[in-house]
Amino acid sequence: MPAELSPIDKAKFAAARRAVDFVEDGMKVGLGTGSTAAWMVRCLGEMVREEGLSIVGVPTSTRTAELARQVGIKVVTLEEAKWLDLTIDGADEFDPELNLIKGGGGALLQEKIVATASDQMIVITDAAKEVAQLGAFPLPVEVVPFGWQTTRGLIEEMLSSMDVMGRQTALRLNGTQPFLTDEGNYIVDCHLKRIGNPRQLSLVLNQIPGVVENGLFIDICDKVIIGGADGTVELRDINDGSVSHDRIDFAEESNIFSDLD
Template identity: 75%
Template sequence: MTAELSPIDRAKSVAAYRAAEMVEEGMRVGLGTGSTAAWLVRRLGERVRDEDLRIKGVPTSTATAQLAREVGIEVVSLDQAGWLDVTIDGADEFDGELNLIKGGGAALLQEKIVATASDQMIVIADAGKEVEALGAFPLPVEVIPFGWQTTRTLIEELLDTMDVLGTSATLRMNNEAPTVTDEGNHILDLHLQRIGNPRQLALVLNQIPGVVENGLFIDICDKVVIGHGDGRVELRDFNSGTIELDRLGDEHDNLFSDLAD
């Protein structure tokens, strides 16, 4: 017997299912990282198996690459694929202009590279990820290990001049050791509470020596698919200004119920 999906998992699953329908034969698809993106990868694997869908997947992390191979998706590198048709990924926060905070899964660098190498980026998220202003979720910043404490000091000094409510930065840990990204770097989480000018902050953070990339995705996302716990799905297209509403049935619970978050 399969366990009934929780409301949050059902929201993720219906968003992933709806986004997976946008993938067409022969596409080169950027595959995001994180719990919500994992639902998408599983659903695309179902389509590859059941519909003989042929796509090339460009993963944004080693974890996503492993999952994609497990479900039968052909995995290629970004260099092999060249330009991508679409990237589908989750987000830790998104606002009304589809600006994002990403990096909760420590894959923000590869995620941003892949997303910007795509004709369009589609974000899949549960409704709780939508905010009026970015910043409640700590903003990840990827930094090189050498001199990371100096980099943190420079960041905190910069934050004193920015339109934010908090200015502290903490090193993300994995048990007793610093978190290490796929590129061998560390993550500083900025506890800002609210970001008044995301575009400005994204630009100035990357000017600090030691900073590799930050988790603010500005003018990158084109569409967002928002899932709800009752099966409702909302598709917002920022470029056209359109909103589509749909509802997916209970059969999708069974499709995804074996996926552990």
Template identity: 70%
Template sequence: MPGELSPIDKAKFVAAKRAADMVEDGMRVGLGTGSTAAWLVRHLGDRVRDEGLRIKGVPTSARTAQLARQVGIEVITLDEAGTLNITIDGADEFDRDLNLIKGGGGALLHEKIVAAASEEVVVIADAAKEVGTLGAFPLPIEVIPFGWTTTQMLVEELLVAADVMGRRITLRMNAGKPFLTDEGNHILDLHLSRIGNARQLAMALNQMPGVVENGLFVDLCDKVIIGYSDGRVETRDINEGTVSEDRIDLVENDNLFSDI
């Protein structure tokens, strides 16, 4: 129930609610991955059930696909959709230019492909995700398992000349084994503390043999919706240069808060 949520979850709840209201009948919608995106999927499922909203969702991960089907959203592949009207996803960090770090949930490759196929990309987040400079959150890069230690060595050499503060790299683990993405790849987390030039670093990382994709999302986000625990919601549109604010009532909804 809203009253039982933590302040952070309340912020995620209202940001996702505002974003869900942007979705219109007949849209093809990219569905992000992570805790904030899960709220979005539940809100959209609520609209499908109560309003008869007809949408087709393209999930960015297997777990998002499972949740979407559970709440009644029609799930299709990106190949079936072709292009998307909108993608709504969370972020681990965003800056004032709406550049992002994503991939904390391990779905950065699918998330970036889906975002690139979208007419509009909207990020939903709590206020704690905003930073002056990207890099406090470890930057994920997806690498193929073959020769991943060599790939790590090449990335370490690259970081020596990069405009970053830290250079420690760790292999992401899960239950004592290397974490596997939906594509069967590993993730290296780059602990950089500060990234001076996100665009330059993203391009350089993707030139490394073995690197499939990196978690820097540059020039992809059109809007960010920031939620606050008191129900306030702030929407920033990077293209229009506008900032608006409203409020979402934290009203109990049995469908959203059931254990699905």
């Protein structure tokens, strides 16, 4: 393993490596977006190249699609796949009920569509993403560009009646210009600090004209895998309430890191 790999990257890799154990030959797999999901895509690519694993992947962003093709994974659209066996993705926050905030990378719409079109969703993460209550991470809300200022005003007005601690919102920027999602939409980040009722907030947000989707993933995640910098992994299953522990041997994973030398 390269000496420059940070402890957080080691933790992300450990979670990703454990998650791909759930991928079986012939599966249709949703491929998440973000730094942790990128490790998972690399791991799957190695399994395809070295072990002959036969899968198709449905990426949740253009950058994930590019990486998947680079490592040898066959990429198809959700329309072609129709339904998926499994989606593996990261998260910006998760709570004890495995509700999530996602969208820090700007791909929340495709991520939510793909995850809900899957038999199960596995979230791979590190311990820093675990919170007692969602909201410390800004909640992304994808909005159409037309009238986005009005939509933002409606969001702020609605927040005044919600059980949240903060109500500041900000248009996400890419340099000096609005950040554009793969669908050509904008993102309004809501700095709420604490979300008392995520389910209610998600439902109300999506009723606002101009809102396409929000980054609250409620009752979607089935398992979370938490990686540690020392290779330890904890697997929590919300469906049966089980918790198990394992360890990834980094010394046996040198092929994964060959492109980082």
